[in-house]
Amino acid sequence: MWDFSPLWISIKTSITATFIVFFIGIAAAWFMAKYKGKARGVIDAVFTLPMVLPPTVVGFILLSIIGKNFPIGDILNGFGITLIFTWFATVIAATVVAFPLMYKTCVGAFSQIDINVINAARTLGASEWKIFWKVAVPLAWPGIAAGTVLAFARALGEFGATMMIAGSIPGKTETIPIAIYFAVANGETNTAIKWVILIFIISLAVMIFADKWTKNKFLLLSSSRGK
Amino acid sequence: MTMSLEVDITKKLEGFNLKVNFKADDDVLGLLGASGSGKSMTLRCIAGIETPDAGKIVLNGRVLFDSENKINIPIRNRRVAFLFQNYALFPNMTVEQNIGFGLAKSINKADKSNKIKKKIVDLQLTGLEKRYPSQLSGGQQQRVALARALVVDPEVLLLDEPFSALDEHLKSNMLIQLKEDLIDFNGPSIFVTHNMEESYQLCTNIIIINSGHIDAIGPKDTIFNNPPTLYSAKLTGCKNISKIRKITNNKIEAVDWGCIITFNHEIDDSITSMGIRAHYLEIKEDYNDINTFDCWVVFTTEALFRTKVYLKFIEPIGDEKSYHLLWDISKEEWNLIKHKPLPLKIKIDPKKVIQIKEVH
Numbered sequence: 001m002w003d004f005s006p007l008w009i010s011i012k013t014s015i016t017a018t019f020i021v022f023f024i025g026i027a028a029a030w031f032m033a034k035y036k037g038k039a040r041g042v043i044d045a046v047f048t049l050p051m052v053l054p055p056t057v058v059g060f061i062l063l064s065i066i067g068k069n070f071p072i073g074d075i076l077n078g079f080g081i082t083l084i085f086t087w088f089a090t091v092i093a094a095t096v097v098a099f100p101l102m103y104k105t106c107v108g109a110f111s112q113i114d115i116n117v118i119n120a121a122r123t124l125g126a127s128e129w130k131i132f133w134k135v136a137v138p139l140a141w142p143g144i145a146a147g148t149v150l151a152f153a154r155a156l157g158e159f160g161a162t163m164m165i166a167g168s169i170p171g172k173t174e175t176i177p178i179a180i181y182f183a184v185a186n187g188e189t190n191t192a193i194k195w196v197i198l199i200f201i202i203s204l205a206v207m208i209f210a211d212k213w214t215k216n217k218f219l220l221l222s223s224s225r226g227k
Numbered sequence: 228m229t230m231s232l233e234v235d236i237t238k239k240l241e242g243f244n245l246k247v248n249f250k251a252d253d254d255v256l257g258l259l260g261a262s263g264s265g266k267s268m269t270l271r272c273i274a275g276i277e278t279p280d281a282g283k284i285v286l287n288g289r290v291l292f293d294s295e296n297k298i299n300i301p302i303r304n305r306r307v308a309f310l311f312q313n314y315a316l317f318p319n320m321t322v323e324q325n326i327g328f329g330l331a332k333s334i335n336k337a338d339k340s341n342k343i344k345k346k347i348v349d350l351q352l353t354g355l356e357k358r359y360p361s362q363l364s365g366g367q368q369q370r371v372a373l374a375r376a377l378v379v380d381p382e383v384l385l386l387d388e389p390f391s392a393l394d395e396h397l398k399s400n401m402l403i404q405l406k407e408d409l410i411d412f413n414g415p416s417i418f419v420t421h422n423m424e425e426s427y428q429l430c431t432n433i434i435i436i437n438s439g440h441i442d443a444i445g446p447k448d449t450i451f452n453n454p455p456t457l458y459s460a461k462l463t464g465c466k467n468i469s470k471i472r473k474i475t476n477n478k479i480e481a482v483d484w485g486c487i488i489t490f491n492h493e494i495d496d497s498i499t500s501m502g503i504r505a506h507y508l509e510i511k512e513d514y515n516d517i518n519t520f521d522c523w524v525v526f527t528t529e530a531l532f533r534t535k536v537y538l539k540f541i542e543p544i545g546d547e548k549s550y551h552l553l554w555d556i557s558k559e560e561w562n563l564i565k566h567k568p569l570p571l572k573i574k575i576d577p578k579k580v581i582q583i584k585e586v587h
Contacts, residue, residue: 119276123274124328
């Protein structure tokens, strides 16, 4: 009997990470779309960095932040909270590496919006909050949806950083990519093939679902957009 | 209380400084200028989309911007309606939703839908309530934008080149339509354009802006019939301009043309140039009228219904193309004239002459 726990861990982790990234990615992108200050280049670089750095470097940095021997990890430890080598660590790793994909795609989507439309909303007395929800998000929807799919895919495939801060504890932190790695390392080719096929099916299903999800919204928008 | 908007602002722009100071009342005020003259920027500063470097903007006694007292009211609290060049409708909302967007949550549903319905009727959008902006014509989009802007009872209406994106044949009807819609609006309207025809039809008063400063300001008839400055004369379409030299109290020499024009009144010393619009030149059979001069045709160009005749006060040599006067007449008239022997006897009517003062 195969142990299916890596599947549930992978799905739970990816969904949780995507959920978190969805909100903070959109928020960061909206902030950057409106931010005109001097630190723009620096902030953008920091937000994008996890995509550029090798996952092991991201893992090392995260380890330096939440590891027991480091400040934040130490403080949390004082409250009896340990993040390192727990399921939460897999979520943190997946969230951090998936964030730039969501952020970048959303910045692109927001910057496509006609600034006059946003200003028109302002002259009509709308609050920035209302503009964000009623104008910016609907108009940027195709980009937001695409970013979400990319973020989910990246979270599902996360390996390096997860290994470094969550390890490979069966039933706790062992995700499908990690299970595949150890199956191959241990010469269990059949197990590896099983997981490869499964992740193939999940990825395909997500892409097909996402295609429908973004397309429907996009058709609605594109039919009502432009001249 | 009378409605008024007072603007006195400066802002550094690329290439020049914007420095405007004017007051608008209940009428339609036109800001006329070439593209890049700062007219749209002025409008955007009033709305709060751009921030002036210094100065003050006061709307109906309410300070919207005051650099000295560090007041800069956010756009959403200014009660300023802005009609954008591309209308900037919300593409994800229907006509109804677009119009209702600015209505506060605090008013109840029935009130809200009544207000929307009234604007839909006022602006002849009945039947289009459920359409999206992309399913509307340019004219309909403009009326939705106007309805959306007016439904929130703004205190001033700012129109930024609302016709520039439209085909020529749609324009004239929409101008008439917009003029009617504006009559119902109670408050100052500022209309920005580079098109003198539009500004003449729509506005009561005109401000001419040149490189960020106000070149001329006044009622439209004064501005168009007697443009006080060289720039305003050119911008309002005066093609024939010459520097002048005063000879006697009522005689001036048009230096660039080499002819002397006699007025029946005294000419002010401050006049430095004169102009005559291309369609005000007249042809005479004899020299009985004063101010009638011999002119030779240098060349002509044909437009759709008009002919432009380029004239010279002396006989042109060879095929030189330099000319003194541009004469704009209908093709029918020109067909009657063109076989006449040269020189033609052309009259410059002093009553039609624009007397231009030195600028600055």
